[in-house]
Amino acid sequence: DVKVTQSSRYLVKRTGEKVFLECVQDMDHENMFWYRQDPGLGLRLIYFSYDVKMKEKGDIPEGYSVSREKKERFSLILESASTNQTSMYLCASSLVGLAGAEQYFGPGTRLTVT
């Protein structure tokens, strides 16, 4: 089975802190994604990566950065957390080159910024 894991299920941080969210997949997928999920807004893409050290901005990249040093690991970084970044963060992975490829999701990290 494909497995996508995220470093924390719940996280509480203070405004201004630097926050790292880690995602690891074990299926050798090229594509990895970070989404945030908010009620009434569905999932919105923050960043994605299609290869090691490659990244592309999604729909809402402001206030976030990413790092992909190894194929299996994709990190989301909040340089200076703000209260409007309180949300559920979902990581996903998929095979590259197949538009209809299934995305496999992690369990999510619920981040609260106080």
Added chain:
Amino acid sequence: AQTVTQSQPEMSVQEAETVTLSCTYDTSENNYYLFWYKQPPSRQMILVIRQEAYKQQNATENRFSVNFQKAAKSFSLKISDSQLGDTAMYFCAFIPHAGGTSYGKLTFGQGTILTVHP
């Protein structure tokens, strides 16, 4: 830009009955994929069913089937013989085919919370 709209924030159904979740989308693309994903409470999101736009036959997966109306840009999900385990948030999603290659960027709808009552 593509948009996906789910106009039903919440739905409920009795166990063993049938329920239909609605999804509409807007795109200028001619070929694309549509998906329904399921997110059970406190569990990981999983793929329920997918449809390729150029295929006229509606996709089915056991109790799950879709009604794909390309001209109307409508993609509804029908769940037959509803079970308690079907209780979840359901997301409709879209991706253009992009000539056979894609980075896999999905556009999601807002989600519909489905509750199955015993």
